[in-house]
Amino acid sequence: MAFAAGGACAPAADLRLHRKLLMYENDVIIIGAGGIGCAVARELSRYELNITVLEKECDVAGGISGRNSAVVHAGFNNRPGSLMAKLCVRGNQGFETICRQLDVPYQKTGKLLVAFDEEDLEILRGIIAQGEANGCRGLHLVDQAELQRLMPGVGGIGGMLSSETAVFDPFLYCIALAENALQNGARFVFNSEVVGIDRASSDARFTVQTADGRQYRASYLINCAGLYSDRIAEMAGIHDYRIYPCRGEYFILDKIADELLPLPVYPAPKAGIGGLGVHLTPTTAGNIIIGPSAEYIDDRTDLACTAEVMEQLFAEAKALLPALDRRQIIGSYAGLRPKLTLPKEGGYKDFVIQEESSCPGLINLIGIESPGLTASVPIAEMVADIIAKQKPLHEKSNFVEGRKRPPRLRDLDETQQAALIAEDPEYGEIICRCQKVSKREIRNAIENPLGARSISAIKYRAWATTGRCNGGYCLTRIVDMLVREYGMKPEEITYRSAGSELFSGRVK
Numbered sequence: 001m002a003f004a005a006g007g008a009c010a011p012a013a014d015l016r017l018h019r020k021l022l023m024y025e026n027d028v029i030i031i032g033a034g035g036i037g038c039a040v041a042r043e044l045s046r047y048e049l050n051i052t053v054l055e056k057e058c059d060v061a062g063g064i065s066g067r068n069s070a071v072v073h074a075g076f077n078n079r080p081g082s083l084m085a086k087l088c089v090r091g092n093q094g095f096e097t098i099c100r101q102l103d104v105p106y107q108k109t110g111k112l113l114v115a116f117d118e119e120d121l122e123i124l125r126g127i128i129a130q131g132e133a134n135g136c137r138g139l140h141l142v143d144q145a146e147l148q149r150l151m152p153g154v155g156g157i158g159g160m161l162s163s164e165t166a167v168f169d170p171f172l173y174c175i176a177l178a179e180n181a182l183q184n185g186a187r188f189v190f191n192s193e194v195v196g197i198d199r200a201s202s203d204a205r206f207t208v209q210t211a212d213g214r215q216y217r218a219s220y221l222i223n224c225a226g227l228y229s230d231r232i233a234e235m236a237g238i239h240d241y242r243i244y245p246c247r248g249e250y251f252i253l254d255k256i257a258d259e260l261l262p263l264p265v266y267p268a269p270k271a272g273i274g275g276l277g278v279h280l281t282p283t284t285a286g287n288i289i290i291g292p293s294a295e296y297i298d299d300r301t302d303l304a305c306t307a308e309v310m311e312q313l314f315a316e317a318k319a320l321l322p323a324l325d326r327r328q329i330i331g332s333y334a335g336l337r338p339k340l341t342l343p344k345e346g347g348y349k350d351f352v353i354q355e356e357s358s359c360p361g362l363i364n365l366i367g368i369e370s371p372g373l374t375a376s377v378p379i380a381e382m383v384a385d386i387i388a389k390q391k392p393l394h395e396k397s398n399f400v401e402g403r404k405r406p407p408r409l410r411d412l413d414e415t416q417q418a419a420l421i422a423e424d425p426e427y428g429e430i431i432c433r434c435q436k437v438s439k440r441e442i443r444n445a446i447e448n449p450l451g452a453r454s455i456s457a458i459k460y461r462a463w464a465t466t467g468r469c470n471g472g473y474c475l476t477r478i479v480d481m482l483v484r485e486y487g488m489k490p491e492e493i494t495y496r497s498a499g500s501e502l503f504s505g506r507v508k
Ligand SMILES: Cc1cc2nc3c(=O)[nH]c(=O)nc-3n(C[C@H](O)[C@H](O)[C@H](O)COP(=O)(O)OP(=O)(O)OC[C@H]3O[C@@H](n4cnc5c(N)ncnc54)[C@H](O)[C@@H]3O)c2cc1C
Pocket: 031, 032, 033, 034, 035, 036, 037, 054, 055, 056, 057, 060, 061, 062, 063, 064, 065, 066, 067, 068, 069, 070, 071, 072, 073, 192, 193, 194, 195, 224, 225, 226, 227, 228, 229, 232, 247, 248, 292, 335, 336, 337, 338, 368, 369, 370, 371, 372, 373, 374, 375
C-alpha cells in the first residue's frame, strides 16, 4: 500500500490515525479511482473536506475508464429527461474547458453517423429530434456528397454530422483529475481493496475495511466502484442492484488516423443493442480503434478478445470504411459495460446517482456506463450537491484549478525540441522509438505524483510501449531504468497490479 505524495506507506500528515487500530479518520471516502471517483475527488477537493480515495488496483483508470472508445459524446443517444442525457450534454459542453485546465489531450473532431438505407435515414432524423430535445447543438443530416467530403471513402448513402463530438485521452484525463485532487489535498490509497463496510448507529459514521486489514472512517461514503458498485452497495446492506457485465472488444490500428480517419464514424444505431454499434474512432495519439462489440458475459474479469467477435468487428468496420487493411492492426483490448439491464432486455437503464435513504451518507453511483466519462464532471457536481444539501461545504481559498503535465517531445516542433534537449539532455535520448518517447519523459512518468510505478502506469503517462513493436524495443530499457536507477528488483516489476509480475528471477 502507498499513500500518494505521503511517502511510501506513510499517511499524510493531516490524516488522523489511531495507530493501535490502524484506523484512519476522514470526512469522505471514495471507493474507486476510475474517471468517476477521480472526478468526484477533484470536485470535492474544492471544499474543506478530508478525502480519501481507496482503489484496489495500483493506479487510476485500472477499470472501465481505461477500456472504452474515448469519445466525448454529444448526448443525442440518450432518452430525453434521463440523467444520462442531461449529464452527457452538460459534460460535453464543459469538456474542452476541463481538458484545457488540466492539460489533457482533446480534439473536437465532430462525428459522423452513416446511413446505409432509407430506414437508417429515418432513424437519424429521430436521433436529431431526440438530441435537440436533450439540448445538443450542431446536429444535422448530410447527403452522400457531403458525407464523402467529410470522410472520403466511407460507405453509405448519407448520414448525420454531430459537430460537438470530440475525442480525448481517457488515461491522462483520470491521471489529471487525480493529480489535481491530490494537489488540493485529497489522498489516493492504491492496492487497497474494500472488503467490508459497517455503519455505526451511535455516530452514523462508516467504517470501511480494506483487504490489508486497515480501517477507514468517514461520514460520507461514495461508491464509484464501477463494475463492482453493486457489491459495494451490498456490503453496506443495500441489495437493490445487480451489474451485468457486457463486453466490448476493440482492435487498435497503427497511427494512420491522419490519412484515413479525421473523425469518428459510426453506423446509424439499431434499437436495443445496448451499445452504439461498431465504430471507427481516431485517438488523440493518431491511432484508429475499431469496436466495440456488445456481448453479455458472466465473469467481471473476462477481458478476452475472441477470434469470432474480432472477425465480425473487422467485417463491420470494413463496411463503413472499405480502405481498411488487416496489416494496420497492432493490438486489441476489451472493456466491460457495467449494465443494469438484464441480458434478455438489452438497451440502457439510467445512471443511479443517489444517497440511499435506508443508509444515509452512502452515495451510490451505479450503472455508470457510456457516456460516463463525458458526464463525469457533472456527475461529480451532483455528488457535491447531494452532500451540500445536508452539510455546509466551505470552499477552500487556495483551491488550485489547473494542472500541467510534463512536456512531450512529439508534441513540439524541431526548435522547441532542441531547446528542451539543451535544457535537459535526457530529452534527446529516445527510449520508445515507435512513439518517440525520451528518457526524461519515462523518468517523469516513473516519478509521477500519484506514486504509481507499474509498467502500465509508465505506459499511460509517457505513451511508451504503445507502438507497432508493442514494447519490443523500449520495455527492456524501461525495466533497466527501474532496476538500475530506482533500485527495484526485477521480480518486483509488475505490468499492472500485484499478480502481473513480469519476471520470476534471474537466469544468470
Ligand atoms: C466498451 C465501452 C465503451 C465506452 N465508451 C465511452 C465513450 O466513448 N465515452 C464515454 O464518455 N464513456 C464511455 N464508456 C463509459 C465509461 O468508460 C464509463 O462510464 C466510465 O469509465 C466509468 O467509470 P467508473 O469510475 O465508474 O468505473 P471504473 O473506471 O471501472 O472505476 C471503478 C474503480 O473502482 C475500483 N474498485 C472496484 N471495486 C473496488 C473495491 N472493492 N475496493 C476498491 N476499489 C474498487 C476498480 O478497480 C476501478 O478502478 C464506455 C464504456 C465501455 C465499457
